[in-house]
Amino acid sequence: MxxxxxxxxxxxxxxxxxxxxxxxxxxxxxxxxxxxxxxxxxxxxxxxxxxxxxxxxxxxxTSDEGLSRAERELVVVATSGANGCPYCVVAHGAILRLRTKEPHLADLVATNPHGCELEPRQRAIVDLALRLALHPAGFGEADLRAARDAGLTDDEIWDVGSITAFFAASNRLAHLFGLRPNDEFFTMGR
The missing domain is CATH 1.20.5.810 (AhpD-like)
Structure with missing residues (x-):
């Protein structure tokens, strides 16, 4: 861009x-x-x-129930990376860096979500978001079981699904608009 x-x-x-x-x-x-x-x-x-x-x-x-605010941003970055949305990857990558104090996490999840090293809980969250973002029609009981086996509660699974769905729409708006990220986002949390 x-x-x-x-x-x-x-x-x-x-x-x-x-x-x-x-x-x-x-x-x-x-x-x-x-x-x-x-x-x-x-x-x-x-x-x-x-x-x-x-x-x-x-x-x-902004809910303080279910997923943490950092985990919510992790869902956004994974979803937005899967949808190839530069605006949301850059903007929410900045927020994820600020919330986690991990300068590389957002970039790794956005560019190599399946191959990057994550904590088991983070892996379950990212995998669930990617499944919903990339293969929604194939989503089913096996995906829920995997998330539950990884320790996610039904409310947390709901959070991942709702955030993934919302940002699928947001990503598409950003593509429609040709939305340019604010310059400030690129350096936040680095």
Whole structure:
């Protein structure tokens, strides 16, 4: 992806031009990170869709029940790598690096998810996400059994599945938009 490419094929909206509720909702993200993630600027063209995106994203990614927040990001990186989504690999790879303090994990999972060394629990999470991302029609009881045998609870399996499904949609939006990752993501957590 070219550094001077537009952020999105369909243009963007700056935070200050969004409806009040979205400006208020994004303010903590912008304050914490120091920039506005480009996905929010792109989806800002359709405020109702941005609201829905944020609602489902936050329900999946900010829960303190089930998977840890780092494990949730691991699912995103594995799914986004499988779907060839540079924006989500770069953005969520940065978040995974920050949450785990492991500078190589995100890159290894995104580029070689089947071959990289992972802790057994991480392996079960990544394998489940990849199965759902790459072979959803073949998903079944054997996959559930393998995840359970690895120690994942049904709620954690649900988390992996829901996050994988949500980011399959998000990855496709990023492809549609030709979404360019923010430069800031590339150096975060390194």
């Amino acid at each position: 070219e550094r001077n490419a537009p952020v999105s094929r369909f243009g963007t909206v700056e935070v200050e031009d969004l409806p009040d509720d979205l400006r208020e909702r994004l303010a903590p993200v912008v304050e914490r990170s120091g920039f506005t993630p480009n996905i929010f600027r792109a989806l800002g063209r359709r405020p109702a869709e941005l609201r829905a995106f944020l609602d489902y994203h936050d329900a999946l990614m």
